[in-house]
Amino acid sequence: MNKIYNPSRESWSTILKRPTQTVSDIEDIVDTVFTEVKKGGDSILKTYTEKFDGVSLDALRVTKEEVNQASLYVLEELKKAIQLAKRNIEEFHKAQKTERVFVTTAPGVDCWQEKRPIQKVGLYIPGGTAPLFSTILMLAIPAKLAGCKEIVLCTPPNKEGKVNPAILYTAALCGVTKIFKVGGIQAIAGMTFGTESVPQVYKIFGPGNQYVTVAKQIATKYGVAIDMPAGPSELLVFADDSANPVFVASDLLSQAEHGVDSQVILVSTSKELLDKVEVEVxxxxxxxxxxxIAKKAIENSKLIYVNDKKYAVDLINEYGPEHYIICAEDEDFFIENVENAGSVFIGNYTPESAGDYASGTNHTLPTNGYAKQYSGVNLDSFMKSMTFQKITPDGIQNIGKAIELMAEAEGLQAHKNAVTLRLNEITKAISSEVGKS
Amino acid sequence: MNKIYNPSRESWSTILKRPTQTVSDIEDIVDTVFTEVKKGGDSILKTYTEKFDGVSLDALRVTKEEVNQASLYVLEELKKAIQLAKRNIEEFHKAQKTERVFVTTAPGVDCWQEKRPIQKVGLYIPGGTAPLFSTILMLAIPAKLAGCKEIVLCTPPNKEGKVNPAILYTAALCGVTKIFKVGGIQAIAGMTFGTESVPQVYKIFGPGNQYVTVAKQIATKYGVAIDMPAGPSELLVFADDSANPVFVASDLLSQAEHGVDSQVILVSTSKELLDKVEVEVxxxxxxxxxxxIAKKAIENSKLIYVNDKKYAVDLINEYGPEHYIICAEDEDFFIENVENAGSVFIGNYTPESAGDYASGTNHTLPTNGYAKQYSGVNLDSFMKSMTFQKITPDGIQNIGKAIELMAEAEGLQAHKNAVTLRLNEITKAISSEVGKS
Structure with a gap:
């Protein structure tokens, strides 16, 4: 572990530098697959599944029978755990629902904002040795709560053409509408264009390797939205002498085991704490x-000593960590001054794993410094906000003059005209009323 | 105008097709400018300003004196109009503020969501003949309300090296922190990388020509977020016999004057109305x-007759218009069934221009069908939501077992370990308490 004492502000950008990813060589492969899937549909999806997953499939879609079967293979104990997590995640995301915002900005001018669900969303769940059913909880639960009509899930099959039972069980539990055995670039392309069996979606969510990450970026060129740009997972811990070094070490390691490129940073105002954590790790x-894996990530990790908590906060905000653990005597100071972080974990008994699985918060979070401008996945990620307005004749009389002046100053005469014609009509109606009386 | 009666569902995608934009040839130019600005900073910005705007500048930043001077050149009447618009926009966007969402998901497990401002944002305002000061209102007001610290505005200077007074007046009124005389690709590149004078920002907002649009897309490759992908502006009107054909025609034309590629569509259950509007246009x-300009846009516009309002709604949702005017007897039916639209204008006295300028809603809206998955600019566009959690020893005992099981099932032992160590510590503490008593 690299220990750094009192780094100068000038050195921050070097110290906090994240591993750069080169994607340009991957882009060509992604472009090819996209072009082929757009033309060839299901048959191309099957060709690539044979090539990359080593299995030839008759049907891409997972059947009801397969889902029912899967449930039998999940241990009752694990089911209970998944249900507990579901309940907490549901409760936290349900509370994020916002009411219609209604404002009468001027007499006769009613404006309101409403959120409505994105009709069709796609969730990508990676395959491999670890079945990431927890990510299904994090994506399908808010999608369902938001009211998305079509919730499509794509995940690669194993060599026997099967999907891990925990994935199928969780998907069914959380209201996924269609599950497909297709992974990688081809899955993202399938949801981007739609094929005979895979529906076209409007927004794609979920993690993946660098191929999937680039495929999601390319998908945006074709009019699909994505949850957020992705990078390696990361954790920054601020800990002072009030922290338990054994716990801190365990948190750093839980991040480090994700991958050799995982980012692990410990910032402290206590040299003793840094030393203790180093030994514990x-x-x-x-x-x-x-x-x-963890060892390699730990080798690149950093233990940073600073002698002032204000300085620590500045450095942390400059980094903008995905996960941020605060174990500090004066935790309120750190909470109040968070400017950039994905999710914040406070105190000795709040491990990052809690948020990864079961406390209720979402674990799909901005990495790579994107916490500076992106939200983690939340209920709103599955909705879009629209505005509405209704103006009465009185209302247009109240704001019409201002619109006319501004439209004219911007050189948009037809914009002005749309108001003038209405104002004239009102004047005419009033004079004819006056004439009658 | 193209009149279409009862188009079949199969024909929708052809009828509703938007003009495709070719951007690949522009991408090379954008890449070049980005590379140069990244290296050369201010001096490159000045070189391009000389090349494209025909003026050689000493300083890029607009001075306080220039801003004060500008105010003298804006008519009092126009200032009042801008102030009225500001008040309405402020009121509507202020009402969008959400409180902290706090949920105790399990005893001892407190989770909350908070929105915090994006620290540095950049606003791009095009130059040219029409000074789009209204867009400054739409972007700077919510940025200020959100609490963004740095609100940078870039706009190209004219041949005399000056910025339109209405732009400077509005920018100062709405709390823009720094104004720069730089436009086009070079402005977007400047805000992406930062130069000696232009600050680097985390998110870029605002309209522009195709060069600016592509530059914003490229900016996302360098870690900057953008408000939304852009396309030509568009309006869809649904009108039945209750609509005033003179008003409908004026609304269609206010959209058509934007540009030759503007999209104008009228859907109606009344052939008579279609005919009347055609004449009025x-x-x-x-x-x-x-x-x-308007004539060319109108030539490509469509008047679509359908004999059933449910069918009309399906067609409209398939299109997902940026602006959507509803002038219908049964307006509630249309309001309730909007699935995809940027902003909705209801009734005969609600012209689109109202929302463009002064009613209070935002006019930066998703075009090109992006209303299916993107929100128009709103208060949240200038913030990011973060989650926080604090768990007590009791809390981790309540959810710890579930986390352990799930982490193990996903093959992430260190994630499990972070919980196990804490649970063991609690057990130890309890037994030592029991031992004492």
């Missing part, structure tokens, strides 16, 4: 099954 | 200063 590392 | 067109 070495001890705990030994027993981890994913030790080799 | 010809009459009103004659007097418009931007007649030639």
């Amino acid at each position: 070495e001890i705990q590392l030994e027993d981890l099954p994913r030790k080799e | 010809e009459i009103q067109l004659e007097d418009l200063p931007r007649k030639e």
Whole structure:
């Protein structure tokens, strides 16, 4: 672990630099797959599934029977855990629902804002050794709560043409409408264009390897939205002497086991704490099954000592961590001054794993410094806000003159005209009323 | 105008097709400018300003004196109009502020969501003959309300090296922090990388020509967010016999004057109404200063007759218009069934111009069908939502077992470990308490 004492502001950008990803060589492959899927549909999806997943499929869509079967293979204990997580995630995301915002901005001018669901969304869940059913909870639950009509899930099959039972169980539990055995670039392309069996969607969510990440970027060129740009997962811990070094070490390692490019940073106002954590990391590392991965990530990690908490906060905001753990005596100071972070974990008994699985918050969060301008996935990610307005004849009389002046100053005469014609009509109506009386 | 009666569902995609934009040839130019600005900073911005705007500038930043001077050149009447618009826009966007969402998902597990401002935002305002000061209102007001610290505005200077007074007046009125005389690709590149004088920003907002549009797309590759992807402006009107054909024609024309590629569609359940509007458009067109532009847009516009309002709604949702005017007897039916639209204008006395300038709603809206998945600019566009959680020892005992099971099932042992160590510590503390008593 790299220990750094009192880094100068000038050195921050170097110290906090994230690993750069080169994607240009991947872009060509992605473009090819997209072009082929657009033309060839299902048959191309099957060709690539055979090529990359080593299995030849008759049907891409997972059947009801397969889903029912899967449920039998998930341990009752795990089902209960998934249900508990579901309940908490549901409760937290349901509370994010906002009411219609209604404002009468001037007499006779009613304006309101309403959120309505994105009709069709696509969720991508990676395959591989670890079945990421927790990500289904994080995406399908808010999609369902938002009211999305079509919730499509794509995930690669294994060599037997099957999908992990925990994935199928969770998808069914959370209201996914259609599940497809297709992964990688071809899955993203399928949801972008639609094929005979895979529906075209308006927004694609979910994690993936660098191929999937680039495919999602390319999908935006074809009019599809994505949850957010992705990068390697990261954790920054601020801890002072009030922190438990054993817990801090375990949190750093839980981040480090994600991948060799995971980012792990510990900032402290206590040199003693840094030393203790360093020792603890070495001890705990030994027993981890994913030790080799974690070890590499830890080698690149940083332990940063600063002698002032204000300085610490500035440095942390400059980094904008995806996950941010605060174990500090004066935790309120740190909470109040968070400007950029995906999700914040406070106190000794709040491990990052809690938010990854079951506390209720979402684990799909902005990495790579995107916490500076992107939200993590939340209920609004599955909706769009629209505005409405209704103006009465009185209302247009109240604001019409201003519109005319502004439209004219911008050189848009027809914009002005649309108001003038209405104002004239009102004047005419009034004079004819006056004439009658 | 193209009149279409009862188009079949199969024909919708052809009828509703938007003009395709070719951007690949522009991308090379944009890449070049970006690379140069990244290296050369201010001096490159000045070189391009000389090349494209025909003026050699000493300083890019607009001075306080220039802003004060500008105010003297804006008519008092126009200032009042801008102030009225500001008040309405402010009121509508202020009402969008949401409170902290706080949920105790399980005893001892507190989760909350808070929105915090994006620290630095950039607003782009095009130059040219029409000074779009109304767009400054639409962007700077919510930026200020959100609490953005740095609100940078870039706009190209004229040949005398000056910026239109109405732009400077509005920018100062709405709390823009820094104004720069730089436009086009170079302005977007400047805000993306930062130069000696232009600050680097985290999110860029605002309209522009195709060069600016592509530049904004490229900016996202460098980690900057943008308000939304852009396309030509568009209006769809649904009108039945309750609509005033003179008003409908004026609204269609106010859209058509934007540009030759503007999209104008009228859907109706009344053939008579279609005929009347067609005649009115010809009459009103004659007097418009931007007649030639409007005429071309109108030539490509469509008058669509359908004999059933449900069918009309389906067609409209398939299109997903940026602006959507409803002039119908049964307006509630149309309001309730809007699935995809940027902003909705209801009734005979609600022209689109009202929302463009002064009613209070935002005029930066999703075009090109993006209303299916993107929100128009609103208060939240200038903030990001973050989550927080604080768990007590009791709390982690309540959800710890579930986290352990799920982490293990996903093959992430260190994630499990972070919980196990904490649960063990609690058990130890309890037994030592029991031992003492």
